[in-house]
Amino acid sequence: MLYLDYAANTPVDPKVLESFTKLSTEYIANPNAAHTLGKAAKDKLDDYTAEIALLLEVKPSEIIYTSGATESNNLAIIGACHYYKRYGKHIITTYLEHSSVSSTATSLHNEGYEIEFVDILPNGEIDLEHLKSLLRSDTIMIALSEVDSELGARQPISKIRELLDSKYPHCLLHVDATQAIGKVKVPMEHVDLLTFSAHKFYGLNGCGVLIKKDKVMLEPIIHGGTSTTAFRSGTPTLALIGSLGEALKLAETTRETRYEYVSRLNDHLRKGLGAYKNVIINSPLEGSPYILNLSIIGIKAREVQERLAEREIYVATKSACCTLNSPSRPVYAITKDRKMALSTLRISLSHLTTEEEVKAFLVQLGQVLASF
Numbered sequence: 400m401l402y403l404d405y406a407a408n409t410p411v412d413p414k415v416l417e418s419f420t421k422l423s424t425e426y427i428a429n430p431n432a433a434h435t436l437g438k439a440a441k442d443k444l445d446d447y448t449a450e451i452a453l454l455l456e457v458k459p460s461e462i463i464y465t466s467g468a469t470e471s472n473n474l475a476i477i478g479a480c481h482y483y484k485r486y487g488k489h490i491i492t493t494y495l496e497h498s499s500v501s502s503t504a505t506s507l508h509n510e511g512y513e514i515e516f517v518d519i520l521p522n523g524e525i526d527l528e529h530l531k532s533l534l535r536s537d538t539i540m541i542a543l544s545e546v547d548s549e550l551g552a553r554q555p556i557s558k559i560r561e562l563l564d565s566k567y568p569h570c571l572l573h574v575d576a577t578q579a580i581g582k583v584k585v586p587m588e589h590v591d592l593l594t595f596s597a598h599k600f601y602g603l604n605g606c607g608v609l610i611k612k613d614k615v616m617l618e619p620i621i622h623g624g625t626s627t628t629a630f631r632s633g634t635p636t637l638a639l640i641g642s643l644g645e646a647l648k649l650a651e652t653t654r655e656t657r658y659e660y661v662s663r664l665n666d667h668l669r670k671g672l673g674a675y676k677n678v679i680i681n682s683p684l685e686g687s688p689y690i691l692n693l694s695i696i697g698i699k700a701r702e703v704q705e706r707l708a709e710r711e712i713y714v715a716t717k718s719a720c721c722t723l724n725s726p727s728r729p730v731y732a733i734t735k736d737r738k739m740a741l742s743t744l745r746i747s748l749s750h751l752t753t754e755e756e757v758k759a760f761l762v763q764l765g766q767v768l769a770s771f
């Protein structure tokens with residue numbers, strides 16, 4: 400089996416699973432319970448929150464736990480845009496975004512908000528000049544990903560911050576860092592809101608984070624008790640949160656060595672793919688090395704994916720959350736070519752991927768392409 404779809408999901412690290420099992424069995428009480436067992440669970444939760452805050456360079460009060468990045472993006476965008484609607488209803492986003500950002504923006508559009516899309520340059524970065532021209536006094540949010548899930552393109556977060564500070568300090572910067580946390584250095588000091596999920600860095604499914612800087616306000620979207628925060632109700636899942644903390648520690652403390660290693664794999668893959676006439680690499684060189692997106696000219700990517708899967712090689716055609724036969728919006732945004740956007744494969748790498756696997760993938764892909 401050759402798994403090259405780590406941007407969709409990662410296998411749980413055994414140490415992370417161990418901490419999940421230990422916390423689930425050792426802490427049986429609800430952290431909100433008033434008795435001593437509840438207090439012990441709450442203290443443990445607070446210890447993890449302090450540790451996660453330290454790793455992310457934020458304050459413990461700025462961390463909101465959710466069920467995953469989808470919920471975090473919904474809460475950040477809907478919650479903040481509802482709260483600040485008296486200042487305006489103009490939101491700027493991009494065509495690179497995951498559906499949990501783009502569909503959430505659409506839902507706000509249906510409520511009467513105005514959504515505009517900033518142009519993307521061929522290297523996958525937003526066009527800052529176009530952004531300048533879109534910003535208005537009633538723009539309340541820019542929502543975009545630090546690393547997008549299809550191309551792996553990175554955005555100039557610090558330049559966007561500079562722009563906002565100089566002219567639009569009231570406009571919030573929301574960053575979806577789901578493909579960035581544990582992989583690249585995230586400029587936490589420049590964001591107002593930031594989201595991610597544990598299962599993208601060897602943690603468990605079902606746990607995510609929203610960083611909300613203390614100065615930012617939100618209207619909650621889930622109503623109920625105010626267990627750990629007034630902004631998100633529900634009993635906090637200590638074992639999931641603790642295991643997210645363990646996964647984050649492992650990812651953050653090895654981030655640079657993993658990055659260098661994966662960059663070498665990415666180089667190798669790019670060089671190897673260069674030998675195939677009908678393959679065009681879409682991912683920008685300056686993007687995240689963890690994601691490599693390509694278009695296969697004249698062949699349906701979905702069929703390539705199926706033939707690879709018959710050989711137990713698993714890659715994505717797009718982000719796992721997109722409809723199968725629609726063109727890739729990110730690839731269309733940088734190429735303006737519908738054919739290229741309809742035939743994309745996304746290969747996503749890990750520090751667990753070996754050189755041998757990359758070599759084997761290149762050989763097998765060559766055979767699959769020749770079979771059409």
Ligand code: PMP
Nearest residue numbers: 467468469497548575577578596
């Ligand atoms: N944003 C990005 C950039 C993603 O890649 C994903 C997952 N594919 C999400 C948000 C949603 O994450 P989850 O499925 O964990 O809610």
